[in-house]
Amino acid sequence: MWRVLGWVSIVLTGVLVAGSLTAYGAYLNLVGSINQEKIDEAALGSRPPKVGKALNILLIGSDQRDGANGKYGRVAGERSDTIILAHVSPKRDGATMISFPRDSMVRLPTCKSRTGQVLPARTGMINESFNYGGATCTWRTIESLTGIHIDHFAKVDFSGFKTVVDALGGVEVCLSSPVNDPKSKLNLPAGRQTVKGEDALGYVRLRYNIGNDGSDLGRIKRQQLFMASLVKKATSSDILTDPVQLNGFLTAAARTVTTDSNFNIDKMRELAGSVKGLSTGAVRFVTVPTRPWTLDPNRVEWVQPTAGQLFTSIKNDTQAKTTPKQPVKPKLPPNQVRVQVLNGTTTAGLASGVADDLQQRGFNIAKVGNAPGGPYAKTQLRYGPNGAGGVDTVAVALQSAATKQSVPNARTSTVYLVVGADWKGVKPPSSRSLSNQLGGISAKTNICATPQ
Structure with a gap:
């Protein structure tokens, strides 16, 4: 039971935090500590239809700087430096976390x-x-851009992030070079190390004085590596088997989380209980x-059409569909296979x-x-001895x-695809295959083998 909490509290703290906290919040009388916000459903406008039993949760990392966050600089308003859409498959056996770069136009x-004024559609x-x-x-923006129906949202601020990390005793990171960055208040040596508190927050906020990758995309990659390491730590941490420590962790963390008011205790308990079988490798960023x-x-x-394909695969949950067993497992990935397409039908332009x-x-x-x-x-697949490794991939x-x-x-390694009258098409890419193409990260990723 406690191990389940580790999954949900970290997957949803890194991505689905609210679900885990509230799922066991009822059990530990913590529900009252969790802030809830009513979403104006009429203001969401025309929405994408919900497809299947998958669960999509919008995670917002807030940089609000009042109260306990005031020491990070007093700035009016509240921005979302982190926007992630967490997709949990219908069978709760896989999760894909999509990060949206904040600099995206x-x-x-x-x-x-927030004051009730209507803001017209625009580019920004x-x-x-x-x-x-x-x-x-x-919520409305992400739905309109992706076509994915969002079920709930969770918001975490600076203090909430630090609380979760500290409750786990810190998280392991790996730096290829030393960092001394006054803006993120971070001063760390190179190499593998465990960070917590201000250092952990500084690491995920780090954008400058970090080698050649000071972009927002570089920061997102570090955040994903951090969250993957967080998942790995949570599923093996002693805190999950210690009710006293766990209670302290939840009590502190719940106070810094805000969810939509429809994310009620029954839904959170159901979510927490349904992800028991989720393995570390099944959570990808x-x-x-x-x-x-x-x-x-x-x-x-x-970049289109790749971004649209990613959203479609998530919306239709192609990663969750069972692929029939193939008699031979492909030996090569698609990017190592050359294909010549020949039209064997009377349909003009089909090969293209x-x-x-x-x-x-x-x-x-x-x-x-x-x-x-x-x-x-x-339809035929023709190949020579040098193309035998790629024919099954096709x-x-x-x-x-x-x-x-x-x-x-x-003598060529090229695979020849002769399209016949029985042609039914190419399978759409799954979210897993797209994740691999886009450099997806999971808890199995070697953090020191990935430049950061």
Whole structure:
């Protein structure tokens, strides 16, 4: 039972914190300590439909600087330096955490300000939505940009973050070079080490004096590595088997968390109990793919169609669908396989469309053309001895089975895909495969093997 709390409290502290705290908050009489905020559902406007039983929770990291946070500098208002969408699969056996860079230039929807003023739709930085319209506006913004239905939100501030980390006795990080940064109040040597308190907060806020990667994207990567390390620590920490320590941890942490008022105790208890089987490797962190914004290189824009594919895979929960067992496990990833696509049908332009789909799955396209001797009733995969390692990778990416045809005298490593009349298409990329392509991080990631 306590181990479950470790999962939920850390996955949702790093990503789903509110769920865990409240799930056991009732059991430990802590519910009254958790702040709740009513979301104006009418202000959310036209919403994406909810698909299946997956759970999507919006995590907002607030930089509000009043009260206990005043020592970090008195700044009016409240911004969201961290925006993460936590997607928990319907079977509760996997979770994908999508980070949205705060410097993303996006189309912000119409929102009500905190004072009730209507703010028209416009292009702006994604974190403006929270400063102007609070959690409701951020909720609407993420739904409008991704097409993903959000179920709940949780907000954590500076003090809440430190409380959780300290309750675990700190979290391990690994720096490739020493850091001395006055802005984040961080002074650490190079190498593997455990940080807590102000050092832990300084590490996740760090943006300057950190080698060549002082960007917001670099900070997001460090935050993801930190949260992955947090998950690993939480699932092995002694605090989870010590009710006294655990009670102290929850009491302190619950006071710094805010959730939507619909995230009631029954839903939180259900969530906490349903993630028992979640393994460390099943929680993955990924960032929306970006590139410098065309109008200002200090801002970023999302790379399409990859960003849209990521959102679609999450919305449809393709990672949660069971993939039929293949007789042979692919030996090579798509980015190491060259494919030549040949149209064996009478449908003009089909090969080009198939090539585009395969390229989006990560395959290297050698050439596109028409298959001699057609038309063909059945789709074929032709390969020589040097292409044997890649033919299964192509085969499992197709919607229907293709006939494999070995060509012993062929010397090329290219796999030839002859599209026949039975063609049903290329499988859409799953969130797991997209996560791998985008450099996804999990608790199994070697933190010292990843530059930071």
